Amino acid sequence: MQTYSCSCGNLKAYGSMGPDRCEGCPECGTKLMPINWVVTHPGFKDPPEPHDFSYKEKVETDEGIKELTRCRWCHQTKKRIEEEEEE
Numbered sequence: 001m002q003t004y005s006c007s008c009g010n011l012k013a014y015g016s017m018g019p020d021r022c023e024g025c026p027e028c029g030t031k032l033m034p035i036n037w038v039v040t041h042p043g044f045k046d047p048p049e050p051h052d053f054s055y056k057e058k059v060e061t062d063e064g065i066k067e068l069t070r071c072r073w074c075h076q077t078k079k080r081i082e083e084e085e086e087e
Contacts, residue, residue: 007030011032022073053072055071
């Protein structure tokens with residue numbers, strides 16, 4: 001298991017798979033990198049990658065078949081991401 005951190009250290013993630021490419025720290029605006037990389041490269045300012053909405057799926061609902069557009073990295077729907085950005 002690895003530890004991942006942003007450049008300011010306020011956002012951390014743990015796991016063997018790594019964080020989503022579109023996940024970043026709201027305070028410093030940098031993406032999460034392995035902690036050993038963060039320590040050896042102080043002051044890095046790499047922003048997270050933008051959401052990639054190339055993943056589309058068809059879902060059957062009570063109102064018929066609808067298409068969902070999801071981010072390729074975090075798998076959240078485009079509608080949910082837009083709602084979170086408005087807040």
